[in-house]
Amino acid sequence: MKPLTILRRLIGQVRSMTGWMVLAILLGVAGFLAAILIPVLAGMALFEGGPVLLWIMGLCAVLRGVLRYGEQACNHYIAFRLLARIRDLVFGKLRALAPAKLEGRRKGDLISLITSDVELLEVFYAHTISPVAIALIVSLIFVAWQTSLNPWLGVAAAGSYAFVGVILPWMQSRSAAALGKTYREESGRLTAVVLETIRGQMELRQYGAQERRLQDVQARTAKLAETEDRLKKLQGNAQGTAGVAVILCAAGLLLLGGWLHRGGLLSARDLVISFLVQISSFGPVIALSNLGTGLSQTLGAGERILSLLDESPATPDIAGPADDLSDMALENVSFAYESCQTPVLENMSLQLPASGILGVCGPSGCGKSTLVRLLMRFWDPRSGQVTAEGRDLRNLPTATLRQAQAFVTQDTDLFHATIAENLCIAKPDATREELEAACRKAAIDDFIRTLPQGYDTMVGELGSTLSGGERQRLGLARAFLREGQFLFLDEPTSNLDSLNEGIILQAIDRQMQGKTVVLITHRKSTLGFADEILQMHPVHSDHSDRNAGLVTEKKRRLNSAMQKGIRG
Template identity: 50%
Template sequence: SLAIVTLSMLFMLFLGLYLYRHDQIGAQSFFASLVLQSSTFGPFLALANLSTGLSSTLGAARRVLTLFDEEVTVRENEKGACPESSAMAVENLAFAYDDQAILESLSLSFPEGKITGIEGRSGCGKSTLLRLLMRFFDPQAGTARLGDENLKDVQTDFLRTKQSVVLQESVLFTDTLRNNLLAAKPDATDKEIRRACKKASIDTFIDSLDQGLDTMLAESGSSLSSGEKQRIGLARAFLHDGDILLLDEPTSNLDALNEGTILRALDEEAKGKTVVLISHRKGTLSFADHIIEMEELHSHAVQ
C-alpha cells in the first residue's frame, strides 16, 4: 500500500508539472491537486492496515467468548436463607478437583466466637477447605453449613457480607491503593481505611509513599513486596469487618515485628467472631482457642 501511495504521488507530481509547463493549469491548481490527493490517502491506508488490526481484534474476541462459554461451577443463591448464627461446620465432606480426591469424610465444626487453628502438611487441602467454606465450590458429598443452613441454601450475597477473608495470595488490581482497599467495602470513609491499615500494620508504608493512598499499583501488585501485599489483604479483611474471619496463612510473609502487631490486632478483632486460622507458624497458631491437625488425603482430622 505504501508503494501505491508513493507511485501515485509521483505520478500526480509529474502530471501536474507537465500540465503546468504547458500552461494548462496554474500554480494554485497544481498545489491544490497535490494537497487534495495526499489527503485521500488516510482512509486508504486505514483500510490497508485493517488486516493487522483485525487478527488481534479477532484474538481478543475469541478470549472474551471463551470466558462467556465457561461453565458456572457454583450458581449464586439470590433468595436463600440469611442465618443469624456465625458458627460454621462441615459434615462428612468429600471434595475432589476433577478426579483428584482432596478431602473425604471430613467433619469439623468452627464454633461462634472461637478461633479455630488449622495446621497440616502443604497440599493436604487446607486452602481447599477454606474455599468450600466460602462456597467457591460445592462439595461432591456431605455438607458445609452456616448455622443450621446448608451453604447451598444461604443467600450468596449475605455469605459474602458475613465473611471476611485473607487468601494465601492477595489479589490486587491495577488501580490505586485506595480502590484496591475499597474492594472490601465500597462505601468506606478515609478514616475507616486508615484505621484498617493501622491494624494491618501497613499505615507507615502507605504514609511513606509520595501519593499515599492514591498511589497506582502495578499489574497484580508486582510493585509491592509479598509482605506488603499480604498486609493489604489483611487491611481489606479488617475493613470488611464480617462476623466470620477466614485467614489462610495471614502471616507467612511477615517479619516477627509485623506479625506481632497483626496478631494483637487480630486478637482484638476476633472477639465474638468465628475465626478460621490456617497457619504453619507456631507463633500465629498459639492465638487459636483450639487447633485442628489436618492430615494428608482424607485422613481423620483430630479436633
C-alpha cells in the same frame, strides 16, 4: 460446534437491533442499484442519447457515495453496540465461573479471548449479515430484470449468482473453518506464553533459561505464522477463483445473449443492456464469495466465545437478600478437584467455633486451603454438605456468605489503582478514617504515610511496586475493613517478620472478639494465638484419623511472659 450453529447464535444477538439492520440493508441495496445503474445508463445512452441519462448517471454516482456511507455507519453502529454487549456477557460469565471453572486456565488465553476474539466478531456484524441480505435482494432484482428481457437470461443469471455467491463460498469454507479455529487457539496459547515469559523474567535470568524460552516463543510464533500463511493462501485462492468465475459467467451469459440475438429473440440494445447488468451486478455476490475463507477466523473466535458462555458455573449464585451468619459446619464432606480425582477431603465433619481463633495445620496437600474454599463456597463438595445456620450453602443466598466472610491468602491481588481504591473493594463507602484504622490494625498505616501521595499512591499492576509483605498487609487491611463474622486466613503472615506478625495477630485477636477466625499456618508461633487447633492429615496417609471426623485440640493461650515479649 457446527458453523451453522455458530452463525445462528451470533445472528440471534441482532434481534434487539433489527430496525438498524433493516435500514442498513435498504441503504446497501439502494447504493448497489445506484452503482449498477451507472454503466447500464451509459449503455442505454449509446442507443438513445440525450443529456438526461448523463444527469441521472451523475446523480447515481453521488447517491452511491452517500448511501454507502449510510450503510457502513449503520453496520458499524450495530457491530460496536453488539460487541459491547458481548463483552458484558463474557465478563459476566467469567465472574460466574470464577474461581472454580477458571482454576488452571491460562490467563493469556483468557486475555486473547476477551480482546482479540471479541474484536473479530466485528467482521461478522459489520461486514457479513447485511451484505448477505443485500446480495440476495440485488440478485433477485436483476434476475427479474434479465427474465423480463428473456427467460433464458433469467435462468442463466440466477445460476451465475448462486454459483459465485453460494456454491463457491460453501466449498471454500469447508477447508477454512477448522483452520480458522486452529489459528485462534494457537494465537491464544502464544499470548499466554508471552505473558508468562514477561512475568517470569527474573527466574529466566536467574537460571539462564532466557534463550530456551525465546526459542520456544519463536517456535510457537513460526507455527502461528504458518497457519496464518495457509489461511491467506486459501483466501487468495478464493478471491482468484471468484474473479475467474465472474468472468466465465459473464462470458457465458454474453454467448447466450448472442445466440438469442441471432435467433431474433433478443435485440442488440437488450443484448448490450443484459451484459452490462450482469457484469456490473456481481459486486454483492463477490462480497459473499470472500466470506467462505474470510469468516474462518471469525467462526473460530465465535466458537470459543460461545463455548465459554455455554459453560455452567461450578457454584451458581443463589439470589436473595443478605442475612447474618454466626454458625458454619462441615458434615461428612468429601471433595476432589476435577483435574485430579484423588480425594482431598473424605468424610470430614467439623463445627466451627462460634467465636475465637481456630488454627489449622498439617502437611502440604492435606486440604487446608480446600477446607476454606468450601466454607466460602468457591467449590461445592462431592458428597456431604457445608452448612450455615443449619442450611446447606447450596440453598443459601450468595450475598449472605459474601457479606459475612473475608478471606486473606498468601498472595494478595492488587489492581492498578490507588491504595485507597484497592482497600475500598472490601467496603466501597468506607471513609478515610475507616481506611486508616484498618491499616493501623494491619501495621501498614505508617508505611503508607511515607509514600508521596499517601493513600492516593498508585500501586502498579498486581501491586508490583510493593513488596510481598506490604501486599499481604494491605490484604489484611481489606479483611479488617470488611468486618464480617468470619475471617479466613491462609498463611496471612508468611511474608512478614516476627515483630509485624505479632502486631497483626494481636490486632486479629482484638478485632475479631465475638467472631470466628480460621487461621491456616505452618508457623508454631502463629498457632500460639489460636484458641483451638485442627491438625489435618492427607486422605491416603497412614494416620488413623486422616482428615475425617477430626476433633479440635483445646489449648491455652501463650503464657503471659511470651505475650508481654511480643507486645514489647
